[in-house]
Amino acid sequence: MALRLGMCKALTVEVLTKLHTAGIVSAAEFVSRDLESLSKELHIPYKDLCSIQRVSLAENSAYPVSALALYQNALSSLAILSTGSDVLDQLLDGGLYTGEVTELAGDTVSGKTRICHWCAASTVKEGCNSVLYIDICKSFTVGILMDTMSEEAPDPQVIQSRLSRVKFLQVFDLFQLFSALEEVELCLSQQEQTPSDWKSLKLVVIENLPLLIYPNMTSSAPYNQGTLSRLGIKLKQLADSLSIAILVTNHLVGFYGQDKSDQRKAALGKVWSQVPHTRVILNRRSCGLSNFPSSSEVEAKLVKSGRQQTPCSATFCLSNGGPVCQTSKT
């Protein structure tokens, strides 16, 4: 939001240097000054200042949209992506909503990654939807995806075309994540010229978010909280403006123990906790890691939602093969 040449006719080199000497660099600084006194102080015509102010306000402010237009737009662009599990879909009132950030929080082996894979598989099933899968570890496994898909459609060509619409991106720190998101935004906002790479991107999965955030936690509070809240705003803005669903997985913090599972909450603190629209906490019933992990039940608890009564829970089975689970609603 810097004041720069060519922004406005009145903003000549001379005026700009005058403003710079007065310590006014950004548009925000400019508009917060009183124009009359500024005009007297710097000997710039008042009218010029007024027109600069008008231009900088128009250029930098968000444009108000009528709610009716938003409403009609929402009706046309909204999609609900299935998670691939009927129980979860039911819990989430249909599935993942575009325009929203959904969070899955759970301990290790609580089924986060698997659900992410289901979501990806069921999203690419429809039309030419594509999925972007971002992770810091290499938790993305084509095998699971293939297994899930082959249950539905055994035709290898179909599977191939579906797999081609899932993109995996490995990032190593928060800033790579930021740049990846920027890239997606840039590509999608000028959709005409885009190659089919990001075309009809419907779902962005970000796995193991805390692993990206924790290295920053050593720095000062304004820094780490600031970047975290920036990430939150970025994700929500992306979801909202491009109408894509964002699925984030998070860890749990708090007391650990069999009966104290209620006290465990999603990691990353208060700032992040405001970010997701919907949060589901996954809790594995049987804690055995080695004994038949495939057959154990997972309790999904909806703790935050803008649509439904919260706390609300359902249990489903993390069976090895496909998204279809034995449903047993609690």
Place this chain on the structure above:
Amino acid sequence: MPKQTKREESGVQLLARLGSRPDLSSLDPDIFGCQSLPSSSHTQSTPSKGKSLTSTPGHLVEIFGPEGAGKTELALHYLACTCLPQSWNDVHIGGVGAKALIIDTDFKFSVLRFAVVLEKQILALCQKESEKEKSTSCDAKPSKSFSEAEHVRSKMDSGDRNVELKGDENSRINAARTSIGDEDLKQDPDSNHIQKKRDKSRAECDPSARIQTQASTSAGNSIKLEDGKETQEEKKSGNKTLTRLSLQDLECIVHESLERVQVVKPNSVQQLFMSLLSLEITLTSDLQTALVLLDSVTAFFWEDRLAENMGNLGRVKGSAAAGGMTHVAGVVGRLVSQLGLTVIMTKAPLVRGASTSSTAAGNRKRKWRDDKDEVDSGTSHVCNASASAIVEGGVVEEDHIEFLGKAWVNLNPVRIVLTEENPIICRRGSHISSIRTWEQGSERRITSAICSSWPSKRQFTFIDDALQFV
């Protein structure tokens, strides 16, 4: 950041000064009524004494509460009351009919959700009206029987009831359908069946299902849907006969109300500041707008802190890049005091304080913050934060944490503090919650709200997607 005294005013400002904005006191007389105006709010933020531009000064309301306590819902409730019309074809609805503006810094405003809130509001208000009518006149009986017949009919053809959809749902589904261009959906009326769709075809064709479920509250299986459908039909047919409101009318009212609402989605502190400044200009000439909803004011808190920190490191201290939210506070203050707008802002507790730790520790924290503020500003002018702890009437806002800084404290908002009560088990049996009869009882969150302007604590809950005061 007060502007220097304006010696002259433009014609637009003169008109604004002479005109007045719609009166919002019907939303909540205790808060939005004239008598509750804190006198300090406008002497402090208006530099020239007594120079309020409009004849009726506005109000600044702050809704504070932890995550999930219902801040946004409460704000949406007020917003819906503001933008609903006063009456529609001689049917009294009871809104204000004023324009409103949402500044959605949280990207959490869902317009579909708001449409549902509007609908519920209309239905609730009509219900109230019709109940009044019922008690006074005796024409309740025929309408009752009619709604019964409707009920039965809707049960009878529940098989293809989705084809039978009328009014709002139907047109909405149509809108969704045509815009998506899903051929399956267009040609085969049976695929409209929500349950089937939920099971089989997914993703793109689901909006209608979503709307359907939203209309009949969060539902998943067919029993729920059916129930919801029936009660809705029942309700609506009841309305139709009692208050002569057809479903088309309902749709029209919602559309008209939505048209009165503008949404701004700034994505950074600077953009928020700029947007508010340009809104200040447009709102001066627009006297129909009465309410501005800032949801939430804390969205950029940490980012602002970050900018401040960076500013202190590399640049001249006190430059305008830092402390963006302070400037925003200035503009908000002007909107309230000079333009006579009512501003509702929601505030989330981003710092740990009284709500999580014990009260004593929270007080200490607050005390510390006040001291820090005083030190920062060099004056001992901060009295509001400590005064807010104990307000008149003996209501103690013990859960409130002030952390936004002096500029916001000085605006002296009327504060509503929300706290979540322990979830209680309530039995469903009343006519309102009959939609959820498939469950014997369930946890329901009750939120209690404390406000200095209210005589006592209030509690509200969400029944059937509508906010209800207990």
